[in-house]
Amino acid sequence: MPEPLGSAAVELLSSGIRPQGALTGVPFQQWVFPDGKPWASFWRKGSDYLVRFPDLAEFEISADGREIRMWRPPGVRESTAANLYLNQAVPLAMSRQGALVLHASAVEVAGRCAAFVGASGFGKSTLAAAFATRGHPFLCDDALVVGISGQDVSGMPGHPSIRLWSDSEAAIVGAQADKSEALEYTDKARLLSGAILPHLPDPRRLGALYFIGQEDVPATHIEPAPSLQATIGLLRHSFILDTEEHEALRRHLDQVAQVASLHRCFVLEYPRRYDELPLVVSAIVEHISRQP
Amino acid sequence: MSLPATVSIGSEVMSRQVADETVLLHLPSGTYFGLDAVGSRVWELLVAGKAPAEIVEQLVGEYDVPAHTLEADLTRLLSEMAERGLLKLA
Numbered sequence: 001m002p003e004p005l006g007s008a009a010v011e012l013l014s015s016g017i018r019p020q021g022a023l024t025g026v027p028f029q030q031w032v033f034p035d036g037k038p039w040a041s042f043w044r045k046g047s048d049y050l051v052r053f054p055d056l057a058e059f060e061i062s063a064d065g066r067e068i069r070m071w072r073p074p075g076v077r078e079s080t081a082a083n084l085y086l087n088q089a090v091p092l093a094m095s096r097q098g099a100l101v102l103h104a105s106a107v108e109v110a111g112r113c114a115a116f117v118g119a120s121g122f123g124k125s126t127l128a129a130a131f132a133t134r135g136h137p138f139l140c141d142d143a144l145v146v147g148i149s150g151q152d153v154s155g156m157p158g159h160p161s162i163r164l165w166s167d168s169e170a171a172i173v174g175a176q177a178d179k180s181e182a183l184e185y186t187d188k189a190r191l192l193s194g195a196i197l198p199h200l201p202d203p204r205r206l207g208a209l210y211f212i213g214q215e216d217v218p219a220t221h222i223e224p225a226p227s228l229q230a231t232i233g234l235l236r237h238s239f240i241l242d243t244e245e246h247e248a249l250r251r252h253l254d255q256v257a258q259v260a261s262l263h264r265c266f267v268l269e270y271p272r273r274y275d276e277l278p279l280v281v282s283a284i285v286e287h288i289s290r291q292p
Numbered sequence: 293m294s295l296p297a298t299v300s301i302g303s304e305v306m307s308r309q310v311a312d313e314t315v316l317l318h319l320p321s322g323t324y325f326g327l328d329a330v331g332s333r334v335w336e337l338l339v340a341g342k343a344p345a346e347i348v349e350q351l352v353g354e355y356d357v358p359a360h361t362l363e364a365d366l367t368r369l370l371s372e373m374a375e376r377g378l379l380k381l382a
Contacts, residue, residue, distance in 0.1 A: 226311075226313070227310040227311035227312075227313050228310060228311075228313035228314075228315065228326045228327075228328065230310075231308075231310045231313075231315050231326070232315070232324060232326055235315075235324055243322045244322065246304070246319045249306075249317060249319055249322055250306055250317070250319075253306060253308050253315065253317050253324075254308065257308040257309075257310050257315065260310045261310055261311065263311075
């Protein structure tokens with residue numbers, strides 16, 4: 001069972017097998033895919049939480065977000081549940097502890113953190129891998145914990161692995177990187193860090209945060225994200241376990257407003273072609289080097 | 293639709309200013325609402341307890357916009373905010 005870095009405050013109490021029985025009542029939050037298929041449902045269990053990924057795994061998360069119990073139905077591989085634990089349950093638990101956790105990958109550029117924010121499929125992992133294979137180690141692949149201490153805002157390291165579709169893997173990494181066992185809910189491979197994909201296990205001050213645009217453009221284009229757009233974007237791309245707890249929502253808005261106020265948020269559009277990735281990396285490196 | 297006489301801000305609404313813009317959070321639903329610079333100025337005046345008619349009067353002095361246009365825009369904004377539970381109109 002891999003240990004998530006940067007999340008020492010989250011403890012996996014147990015991992016076991018049990019069928020996903022019927023739950024009574026209604027979930028207080030649901031995640032669905034664009035086609036309407038359910039991805040996850042969130043339930044209260046006393047003061048604790050149950051997060052269920054149908055037919056894959058479910059997680060009991062303590063009220064304070066410090067402890068998780070993991071269950072998978074019979075027939076589901078432990079690696080599948082472990083992957084959901086790392087990429088979903090731990091970020092949600094950390095949000096419960098008061099951390100700002102973004103749907104973002106992050107890499108180190110010139111001693112600072114460059115973060116790439118976007119929904120699944122927008123290219124976060126592809127960018128992280130493209131940077132890592134060019135000497136810019138990655139901090140995380142999918143969930144970025146943002147450390148806020150006074151006026152200092154930092155990107156924290158996450159688990160040392162990157163999940164890539166097979167075409168991205170072939171184009172960027174080749175067959176050299178170590179892989180974990182295949183996952184049952186996605187065709188993505190989880191590539192482990194190493195010489196090919198170096199991982200940075202230390203926090204770095206946030207240098208720039210890029211919202212990945214949807215457009216396939218002929219050349220890399222970066223422009224400042226207006227404060228309101230940055231705030232809404234950060235809110236939209238955050239992990240929040242309890243969407244009904246007012247104090248947590250207040251804290252979350254404060255954190256997001258602070259990050260947006262740094263004026264280090266940008267919109268990034270880039271060509272969606274693997275042979276253009278070296279130029280994309282160069283353009284971002286050059287851009288972040290100009291930031292104060 | 294006409295300009296309401298009075299407006300009260302919902303007790304479960306939280307606001308944060310980001311640069312010259314404002315984000316409102318409606319706590320019961322967990323939904324967010326963004327206000328641009330002019331909307332933020334309206335919000336500031338609402339928080340200060342100004343009635344809609346007073347806000348129009350104030351903004352006419354600050355922006356180069358006719359009063360009837362401001363009144364129509366403000367009526368629409370207040371109505372939209374009320375629909376989202378951010379305000380109560382009377």
